[in-house]
Amino acid sequence: MACEAVPESGGCSRCSAAHWLSAVCLLLVLAACGGNSGSPVPPSSPTAVGGPTGPDLIQHVVFIIKENRTFDNYFGTFPAADGATSGMTSTGQVIPLGHTPDRTPRDICHGWSCAIQAIDGGKMDKFDLEALGKVDACNVSGDYLCYTQLSQQDIPNYFAYAQNFVLADHMFSSLQGPSFPNHLYTVAAQSGGAIGNPSSPEWGCDADDTAFVPVIDNNGNYSHQYPCFDFETLADSLQNVGVSWKYYAPQKGENGYKWSALDGIKHVRNSSLWTDDVVPHTQFISDAQSGQLPAVSWLVTNEETSEHPPYSTCQGENWTVQQLNALMQGPAWNSTAVFVTWDDFGGFYDHVPPPSLDRYGLGPRVPLIIISPYAKKGFISHTNYEFSSFLRFVELRWGLKALTDRDTLANNMTDSFDFTQQPLPPLVLQTRPCP
Numbered sequence: 386m387a388c389e390a391v392p393e394s395g396g397c398s399r400c401s402a403a404h405w406l407s408a409v410c411l412l413l414v415l416a417a418c419g420g421n422s423g424s425p426v427p428p429s430s431p432t433a434v435g436g437p438t439g440p441d442l443i444q445h446v447v448f449i450i451k452e453n454r455t456f457d458n459y460f461g462t463f464p465a466a467d468g469a470t471s472g473m474t475s476t477g478q479v480i481p482l483g484h485t486p487d488r489t490p491r492d493i494c495h496g497w498s499c500a501i502q503a504i505d506g507g508k509m510d511k512f513d514l515e516a517l518g519k520v521d522a523c524n525v526s527g528d529y530l531c532y533t534q535l536s537q538q539d540i541p542n543y544f545a546y547a548q549n550f551v552l553a554d555h556m557f558s559s560l561q562g563p564s565f566p567n568h569l570y571t572v573a574a575q576s577g578g579a580i581g582n583p584s585s586p587e588w589g590c591d592a593d594d595t596a597f598v599p600v601i602d603n604n605g606n607y608s609h610q611y612p613c614f615d616f617e618t619l620a621d622s623l624q625n626v627g628v629s630w631k632y633y634a635p636q637k638g639e640n641g642y643k644w645s646a647l648d649g650i651k652h653v654r655n656s657s658l659w660t661d662d663v664v665p666h667t668q669f670i671s672d673a674q675s676g677q678l679p680a681v682s683w684l685v686t687n688e689e690t691s692e693h694p695p696y697s698t699c700q701g702e703n704w705t706v707q708q709l710n711a712l713m714q715g716p717a718w719n720s721t722a723v724f725v726t727w728d729d730f731g732g733f734y735d736h737v738p739p740p741s742l743d744r745y746g747l748g749p750r751v752p753l754i755i756i757s758p759y760a761k762k763g764f765i766s767h768t769n770y771e772f773s774s775f776l777r778f779v780e781l782r783w784g785l786k787a788l789t790d791r792d793t794l795a796n797n798m799t800d801s802f803d804f805t806q807q808p809l810p811p812l813v814l815q816t817r818p819c820p
Contacts, residue, residue: 442804444721446682446775446779448726449705450684453693453733457734460554467554469734480532482532482734483534488695493522494516503730513532531734546814550761550763550764551765553801554765558747560746562580563582570772571772573616573776575788577616579600589643589654618647619776620647621652622780622786632682633666634685641687644685644728666685673711675715676717684708694731694732713813714811722759722760723757724753724775726772730749755802758808758809759808760802777798
């Protein structure tokens, strides 16, 4: 009988009820809890019985969040994936997806109303009507920018990661809308009802006194609120049980600071957690190389390397490669799981209707690459994921309670791992010259 050791707070483990009669399981519990001494060891530390197994092999989880792309925009041409190379417009016409330039001529509308319009009740046929007649429109002078995509030649390193690790083709943004609420989902499995971006250049608790964000409550009531919320986050759950974490992000005054999601959480922004655990995004490489990564990391970057239109896809991919190279060449690689995703659809076409979980989403598909020594090599996951799935994975690994219905019900991504396989080696890639 196999023993299932479930991590508890303080590093101790307990056995599942079905395994209490297993002598091996009892030995594991005693070893993990330090016998009767009361001196716990980390839940992933090797024990006298033989060391960690299953998800406990993962001691470091990294969540890298880029900007504004759909699955079809990046991986619509990926072999055997659920991708598309053509899309339907509001007139019923099916048009081929054109080529997305490395630097797009403009951003495209990807707010709440544009997302709902584009999805069109699951028909996925009104992307061409996004912000019609405005500067952020899908179609300007016949370019149909939102009906375009990149190929392997454009993003060769992302394709290499997908070919060697896991590509998820049913990963959806958590909310049918833009960055601010979706980034909140990446830390809390909710957005506090926020459905849009704040009205001021500064977001979150740093916004000016007149700033507001549109909010819809569970009853469908629409209002405006100051964009500084106070609900529990995964960071709080980790903090409460002594599991280390860091949020790597641009600092105040830098572009990209608006994507630092914990700035939108009052009790984090106004406490020592902000100064101790929310650190410059440029620190990630040195921490990865020196073995200083915490158990759980979030990593967002500045605008120039975020891949948010109109910024360069190539420069953004190079930045991601630099972060992953540092991790793969550092001491933590053998015990790490990395999730690379994009925060919202950015206005780009995608052909798969998102499941309707509640009044907020899900939103259109976004790319997800899962990178780990224990990721299934060359695997395409067709399981429905959303940002709350990342939280569920961490909660499973460290025995944490779910925060909301979203992470309670989310698929936990373990189907993309094989913890019994021979660990995959690092895949150190070269950055490339950009157009």
